[in-house]
Amino acid sequence: MLGFRNVSYTYHTRSGETAAVQGLTFSVDKGQFVSVIGPSGCGKSTILSLAAGLIVPSSGEIVCESSEFGYMLQKDALFEWRSVEKNIFLPLEIKKRNTPEMRKKALALATKYGLGEFLKKSPSQLSGGMRQRAALIRTLAAEPEIVLLDEPFSALDYQTRLEVCDDVQSIIKSEKKTALLVTHDISEAIALSDKVVVLSARPAKVVAEHEIAFGKTPRERRENPLFASTFEVLRKELGI
Amino acid sequence: MKKNYSREHRAYLNKLLKNRIAVNLSRFLILAAVLGIWELIAYYEVVDPFITSSPSRVIRTLADLYNEGTLFYDIGITLAETLAGFAIAVVLGYVVAIALWLSETARKIFEPYIVVLNALPKIALGPLIIIWIGTGYETIIFMTVLVSVIVCIMNTLAGFIAVDKTKLLLVKAMGASKATTLIKLVIPASTPALINTLKVAVGLSWIGSIMGEYIVSHAGLGNLISYGGQVFKLDLVMAATFLLCILAGGMYAIVAFIEKKVVKNND
Numbered sequence: 001m002l003g004f005r006n007v008s009y010t011y012h013t014r015s016g017e018t019a020a021v022q023g024l025t026f027s028v029d030k031g032q033f034v035s036v037i038g039p040s041g042c043g044k045s046t047i048l049s050l051a052a053g054l055i056v057p058s059s060g061e062i063v064c065e066s067s068e069f070g071y072m073l074q075k076d077a078l079f080e081w082r083s084v085e086k087n088i089f090l091p092l093e094i095k096k097r098n099t100p101e102m103r104k105k106a107l108a109l110a111t112k113y114g115l116g117e118f119l120k121k122s123p124s125q126l127s128g129g130m131r132q133r134a135a136l137i138r139t140l141a142a143e144p145e146i147v148l149l150d151e152p153f154s155a156l157d158y159q160t161r162l163e164v165c166d167d168v169q170s171i172i173k174s175e176k177k178t179a180l181l182v183t184h185d186i187s188e189a190i191a192l193s194d195k196v197v198v199l200s201a202r203p204a205k206v207v208a209e210h211e212i213a214f215g216k217t218p219r220e221r222r223e224n225p226l227f228a229s230t231f232e233v234l235r236k237e238l239g240i
Numbered sequence: 241m242k243k244n245y246s247r248e249h250r251a252y253l254n255k256l257l258k259n260r261i262a263v264n265l266s267r268f269l270i271l272a273a274v275l276g277i278w279e280l281i282a283y284y285e286v287v288d289p290f291i292t293s294s295p296s297r298v299i300r301t302l303a304d305l306y307n308e309g310t311l312f313y314d315i316g317i318t319l320a321e322t323l324a325g326f327a328i329a330v331v332l333g334y335v336v337a338i339a340l341w342l343s344e345t346a347r348k349i350f351e352p353y354i355v356v357l358n359a360l361p362k363i364a365l366g367p368l369i370i371i372w373i374g375t376g377y378e379t380i381i382f383m384t385v386l387v388s389v390i391v392c393i394m395n396t397l398a399g400f401i402a403v404d405k406t407k408l409l410l411v412k413a414m415g416a417s418k419a420t421t422l423i424k425l426v427i428p429a430s431t432p433a434l435i436n437t438l439k440v441a442v443g444l445s446w447i448g449s450i451m452g453e454y455i456v457s458h459a460g461l462g463n464l465i466s467y468g469g470q471v472f473k474l475d476l477v478m479a480a481t482f483l484l485c486i487l488a489g490g491m492y493a494i495v496a497f498i499e500k501k502v503v504k505n506n507d
Contacts, residue, residue, distance in 0.1 A: 071410065081428045094424060
């Protein structure tokens with residue numbers, strides 16, 4: 001569905017150039033949930049910007065079967081001057097697909113995942129977890145094939161984080177979306193993904209790839225004895 | 241609902257209410273004291289009321305102006321000039337700010353000019369404006385625009401640029417063009433900055449219109465002040481100043497009211 005082939009990217013600023021990623025190769029299959037983990041500041045966000053086509057690689061190639069992306073960020077970035085419903089319609093408006101049919105689908109999605117009673121409210125009236133859920137429904141409203149997640153849980157408190165983590169995984173799975181998540185949180189990556197790609201410090205290179213096969217939901221994974229041993233393996237690979 | 245409040249909460253509400261009363265009462269007392277002392281100084285001729293005027297003389301002057309039929313004429317002229325200048329400055333400032341937001345290069349190019357124009361005391365251009373535009377009302381409106389427009393541009397632009405980077409990335413990732421970003425995100429997100437600009441522009445427009453009337457006098461409150469000063473009719477100066485206080489305060493209050501309506505929870 002989405003493949004990085006020997007991709008490098010270099011940032012240019014007045015004070016010099018920084019190789020953010022170098023010779024990156026990995027792939028995401030259709031319907032797969034892939035996490036990319038790496039030390040802080042290793043250029044993880046760059047990978048998502050590359051995948052979404054916001055920036056062009058310095059060298060290498062990105063193969064993608066779909067250009068329908070949804071982007072979910074660390075902060076929910078809900079517009080305070082719009083109701084939750086209008087926030088969810090935002091990608092439809094921007095992509096000029098604001099048809100009654102698309103709106104109806106988006107609303108059905110919102111209602112299905114428990115946002116029904118909040119649609120007319122202002123985002124400021126929602127809890128942190130609900131806001132992030134609204135942000136996910138907004139991401140899905142324009143029916144993307146691939147969802148890119150940039151540490152979407154890191155701004156939440158621990159309890160909300162576990163909740164939203166479970167939420168997001170089940171919603172993305174049941175909507176049969178392909179997902180690429182970048183995070184620095186090892187346990188999050190194990191709990192959520194079908195495959196974990198471990199990156200080195202900057203310039204980021206692939207250190208290892210792991211298929212995670214045990215358990216189905218994030219909760220089951222966390223309770224599984226394999227969780228701790230997988231965690232240890234990843235931790236060593238990250239060099240922490 | 242009210243019945244369910246605990247005693248502690250009722251005491252708290254009571255305290256808030258008392259504080260509000262104290263603030264309002266103090267405000268009123270200060271005004272009354274200033275006016276009272278002023279009136280007494282004039283009444284007992286501690287200082288010659290010819291120099292200081294007095295509240296009662298101001299009221300008499302206002303009554304005279306009203307009887308002569310020029311009171312509302314002068315108010316109307318100055319108000320119209322100020323509002324016209326204010327509206328042109330705000331709209332022009334907004335349009336220029338949008339243009340500068342669209343192009344970062346344009347922003348860099350024009351920055352030094354804007355800084356210099358902002359620092360320049362506009363009254364210095366008085367003689368030039370009279371020669372170029374004449375001595376009509378349009379000169380006064382031009383002066384008003386000149387005084388306010390640069391600050392309008394700078395304030396509005398600062399509001400545009402301060403828009404949350406995450407939100408910008410979000411709409412960019414959705415494939416939004418610059419124009420769409422402007423309409424869907426930047427303009428609504430910067431409403432508080434616009435209101436702020438309006439507030440600052442209110443004050444500046446009054447400066448501009450009164451300054452304009454000082455340099456080309458026909459009618460209006462600035463004209464009354466300037467004329468009153470020249471012929472030593474300080475009652476007239478004080479009366480016109482008093483009217484200005486009320487008008488400027490009223491205009492500010494209208495903007496503050498709009499702010500309350502528009503800016504509820506803009507993040």
